[in-house]
Amino acid sequence: MNLKQAGSGADVDERLAALLTNANAVRAITAAVEGTIGPKGLDTMLVDRFGEVIITNDGVTILDKMDVNHPAAKMLINTAKAQQAEVGDGTTTTTIMAGSLVSEGVSQVMRGVPVARVIEGIKYGVAKVLTGVKERARTITEVNDPILRSIAMIAGREHVDIADLVVEAARLIGVEKLNEYNFKLSEIITAEAGANNEVFMGVVVDQERMTQEMPEAVTCAKLLLIDDALEPEEIEDEALSTEAGFKRYIELQDEFKKNVQKIVSLGVNVVMVDRGVHSAAEEILTDANILVIERVSAKDLRRVADHSGARLIKRTGLKKEPVDIEKYLGTADKVYQDEKLEQVRVIGGNGKPMATILVGAATEEVVGERERIAKDAAASVQAAVKGGYVPGGGSIEVAMAREVGKYRDNLKGMAAYGLDCVTNALKQPLSQIVENAGFNPLEKVEEAVTTQTTQNCDSLGIDCDTGEVADMLERGVVDPVPVKLHAIKAAGEVAVAILRIDTIIKKKEEGANAQKAGAADSAMPDF
Structure with a gap:
């Protein structure tokens, strides 16, 4: 490709082409999830080349599993994944708003508005929206607030049983725990085919006891958690071939057995290990009637430690004196294996209160979707406790569209057209919700805007059953503030980033990739 002179018509055309290409890719992504939003949203079927099928209504799952190559897409x-990681819900709203901002921005550029002015207006508008949403937040001070169930129902896609499980768990854990920075309510959820719905104070370890000869249940449990393998220290093969090396090997084996005997002497009756357990240790612990669970995930090990009050120890830590090892032990009322679900439960730990939500599913095919639904509900409930809530159903976005429109005269020049992009994008969630419900989106959005204005009420939206204007707060249709704030902020950021791209250039391959691509690119013209 020959370099073109700056300012030429061809240069302008190519920059618009890059913008249009990116906008089309974003539109394709938006189209993949927009049909899922709202109470009348439908499911999407994802199929791979082996015929494996996922049927889901979850926006981030659809996006994550899509076969996508375009960089803008x-x-x-x-961005949607970041939304999920940060607040656990709102990915579809983020995608729809970002897609609308890009589409509206491209339309303005095609009309002759400079991209820089469009971006200026979008940034200004998004900042005003974030401030407005924060000002309208309603706080939750206790976990018995009935609004939490409404939030769980909406995020849980009207699954009553899942909403009840999540709310019950939130009540067991309490406001203080829900407000902890590192605690995520969604992480205490597990779904199992054939299980009964259940919430209990305790921790589930997704493993079984090491052998059938070990006890199935232990009461008054004394736990040792080894963040390592329960095996002797290793000797390199070369060292073993020498007399000194072999002698050292025998010493390490004897030392290891003595260390395992310390576990028995301390009265430990439950041992959980991050990795494998040596056969010598297995024999000693089995003879002592100790329940051993090996290959416990790091996440489960940490949760058991928190719940039981134990501290994780390395295998080298077993060299310490018994009185020092005892400081690492935790306790619990009961540890037992659920034979049907093939998992171990730790109940009544003397450390931090920990709850587990067990979501039952009829078949293996629906386990994943039930778990995703429960995690969305849990994330939304926790977000509402942390940051409050605002009217949902697209009503708060329409209210913000009305609010942002008042600032249009504050902007100089063409930046006002960028503000128009924000105004129109804010109406898109409600537009898509009512369209999915089978109503005319233009008519219903305008009806909501007009009624909000005449009644001076920011919580008015559209009832998806009747198509009539309704107060979302009175109906219990609300959204957590952190979810809404992150969705608007993320949508604005990714839209600006995409609109700023006016040239697409293929990057040369570097390192190992260069050799792989060399043969394939040999016939292509140089840039």
Whole structure:
């Protein structure tokens, strides 16, 4: 490709082409999830080349499993994933708003508005929206607030049983725990085919006891958690071939057995290990009637430690004196294996209160979707406790569209057209919700805007059953503030990033990738 002179018509055309290409890719991504939003949203079927099928209504799952190569599309998908990681819900709203901002921005550029002015207006508008949403937040001070169940029902896609499980768990854990920075309510959820719905104070370890000869249940449990393998220290093969090396090997084996005997002497009756357990240790612990669970995940090990009050120890830590090892032990009322679900439960730990939500599913095919639904509900409930809530159903976005429109005269020049992009994008969630419900989106959005204005009420939206204007707060249709704030902020950021791209250039391969691509690119013209 020959370099073109700056300012030429061809240069302008190519920059618009890059913008249009990116906008089309973003539109394709948006189209993949927009049909799922709202109470009348439908499911999407994802099929791979082996015929494996996932049927889901979850926006981030759809985006994550899509086969996507376009870089702008990947930017939007990564934004949705970031939304999921940060607040656990709102990915579809983020995607729809980002797609609308890009589409509206491209339309303005095609009309002759400079991209810089469009971006200026979008940034200004998004900042005003974030401030407005924060000002309208309603706080939750206790876990018995009935609004939490409404939030769980909406995020849980009207699954009553899942909403009840999540709310019950939130009540067991309490406001203080829900407000902890590192605690995520969604992480205490597990779904199992054939299980009964259940919430209990305790921790589930997704492993079984090491052998059938070990006890199935232990009461008054004394736990030792080894963040390592329960095996002797290793000797390199070369060292073993020498007399000194072999002698050292025998010493390490004897030392290891003595260390395992310390576990028995301390009265430990439950041992959980991050990795494998040596056969010598297995024999000693089995003879002592100790329940051993090996290959426990790091996440489960940490949760058991928190719940039981134990401290994780390395295998080298077993060299310490018994009185020092005892400081690492935790306690619990009961540890037992659920034979049907093939998992171990730790109940009544003397450390931090920990709850587990067990979501039952009829078949293996629906386990994943039930778990995703429960995690969305849990994330939304926790977000509402942390940051409050605002009217949902697209009503708060329409209210913000009305509010942002008042600032249009504050902007100089063409930046006002960028503000128009924000105004129109804010109406898109409600537009898509009512369209999915079978109503005319233009008519219903305008009806909501007009009624909000005449009644001076920011919580008015559209009832998806009747198509009539309704107060979302009175109906219990609300959204957590952190979810809404992150969705608007993320949508604005990714839209600006995409609109700023006016040239697409293929990057040369570097390192190992260069050799792989060399043969394939040998016939291509140089840039």
